[in-house]
Each structure stands twice: as structure tokens, then as C-alpha cells.
Amino acid sequence: MESLWQQWLANSSGNPSSLLRSIQQFWVAIDLGLVFVLTYTILVAIGERRTLWMVQGLVVLVLAAGLSSTLNLKLLHFVLDKITIVSAVAMAVTLQSEFRQFLEQLGRGDIGGLFQSSRESLPKADSVVDEVVDAIKELSQNRTGALLVLETKQPIDERDFSVPGVKLNAEVSKELLQTIFQTSTLLHDGAVLIRASRIVSAGIILPLSERTASRQLGTRHRAAMGITERVKTCLCVVVSEETGSISLAERGSLNRPLTSSKLKELLEARFSSTVDGEVVAPNWRSLGRRLSSRGGAAIARFFRRSSSASSDKK
Structure with missing residues (x-):
């Protein structure tokens, strides 16, 4: 030099x-x-x-x-x-x-x-999936209705929701998810939006699917089908309030009924191909x-x- x-x-x-x-x-x-x-x-x-x-x-x-x-x-x-x-x-x-x-x-x-x-500093996708599955398992056993929207690749525009809901911006945990969907809370009737390792908002009202669905499917299932029809890159987990059965909606179709272990397997497979765990910029x-x-x-x-x-x- x-x-x-x-x-x-x-x-x-x-x-x-x-x-x-x-x-x-x-x-x-x-x-x-x-x-x-x-x-x-x-x-x-x-x-x-x-x-x-x-x-x-x-x-x-x-x-x-x-x-x-x-x-x-x-x-x-x-x-x-x-x-x-x-x-x-x-x-x-x-x-x-x-x-x-x-x-x-x-x-x-x-x-x-x-x-x-x-x-x-954010938890890995595996830990988020574990928290979600554990919460869904408890809600299913107690027959508590729940509706979760999970982003996989692209963020969901709030204009795709009928009502955006209440902002939370909290860390994903099974205790918080179970608390939100308790019937005594004001936010239990809507959906929860999960982005990476954060619960973005709760009490979201989703658009209903216009497809002809089975009579066994309630409003939560139709809402899960509706949002996944509109946003192809998201997943929606549903717990039936009547039967406690677990469903996974993707691209407008429902995969049901599922066990908690099968749900974990499907979520891990979907999130393994995403870039949520990658660092935005390379090492300095x-x-x-x-x-x-x-x-x-x-x-x-x-x-x-x-x-x-x-x-x-x-």
C-alpha cells in the first residue's frame, strides 16, 4: 500500500x-x-x-x-x-x-x-411453533374456541381484515394466547395475528369465505378460509368451540381434524422454508x-x- x-x-x-x-x-x-x-x-x-x-x-x-x-x-x-x-x-x-x-x-x-x-435477539421459529402448539393443545382440551393467523413470508396488509383489531406487540407465549381466548375477555371473539415471534394484534375480524362449506363448520372456520383465500402466504389455526377439534387453513382449504403433534409437524414444515430466522444484513x-x-x-x-x-x- x-x-x-x-x-x-x-x-x-x-x-x-x-x-x-x-x-x-x-x-x-x-x-x-x-x-x-x-x-x-x-x-x-x-x-x-x-x-x-x-x-x-x-x-x-x-x-x-x-x-x-x-x-x-x-x-x-x-x-x-x-x-x-x-x-x-x-x-x-x-x-x-x-x-x-x-x-x-x-x-x-x-x-x-x-x-x-x-x-x-428474537426467538427461533421452532420456539414460536412450540408456544403456539402448546396453547392450541390446551385450548382444544378445554374446548375453547381460538383463531390464529400466522404470517409465513410476506406481512399481511391490515386492509385485508374486516376490522384490524387491537394492537398488542407482545412476545408469543402459550399463557398469553390462552388468556386472550378465554370467554371472559373482550378479545376472545376475534383472531390473533402472529408475525415472527410477536403477537401483533388481537380481536381481529376476518373476512368470511364465500365458498359453500359444511354445516359442521362455524364462523371461525369460514373466517380462516376467507383470510387464506385472500392472502395466499399466511396460515390460520382454528380450534372449534363445540368439539375442540384443531384445523389448519391454507390457501382457502381446511386440513382437519388434526392432532397437536400433526399440527406441529405441519407448522414446522411451513416455517422451515421461510426467511423469518435470517438476519437482514450480513455480519459486519x-x-x-x-x-x-x-x-x-x-x-x-x-x-x-x-x-x-x-x-x-x-
């Missing part, structure tokens, strides 16, 4: 314009590197897939606005620029808790915490090693080009 630096100084010392151009390119490289580090930090701080997609959408808008400006498409650039500003404000309102956490970490000087994915150290190796190669190519350009001028 020192020899490359000396070679670059020797080639640039005789040509002030070349030296100035090289310095400008060097600062552009530093600018791009800092933007990359900042973007990576934000993506690591984000642990939720829906939020990550929102950030990716904003990045696409920014890139599109920059491209339209480069191509001198004034009207398109004006429209995209305004949409980008509105989207940024909307994200600031929607993600105010994430921004508050980000600023708190900066204020405490917890810089290292910014590079740790929040997903690493491994990424740093890759960047340093690639950066060193890029700098070497840059110095070689500078030396060849100066020799051609001579």
Missing part, C-alpha cells in the same frame, strides 16, 4: 491538474463509502421486514429522481422529487419508534449497538473483510490507471 501511495504521489507531483482530479476522485470515493456505511447501519438497525421494504422503496424513489434529473426529464423529476419528500415524511411518522431508538443509541454513544441486528466483520479486500483491489487499479495515464501524456 505504501508503494502504491508513493507511486501515485510521484505520478501526480508533476501535474497539478492531475493531482487535483485525483484528490476529487478520492473524496468522491470517501463520500460513497460513508453513504454506504450509513445505509448499511440503517438496514441493520431495522429488524422488521415491512420496514425494510419501506426503506427499499424510498431508495428506489431517490434513485429514480436522480436518474430523471440526469436525463433532464424536468417534469418527471419534479413529480418524483415531491413524491420522495412526502414518502420520507410519511416514513418519519410511521417509524417514529424506530427513529427514536436510533437517536437514543446515538445519544448514549452506543455506536456498536447500531451494527447489531435486532433479529438476533465478514462484510468489512470483503470490502477491505475489494477496496484494496479497486485502489490498486485506480493507481495503475493514474500511472498509465501520466505515462501516456509523457
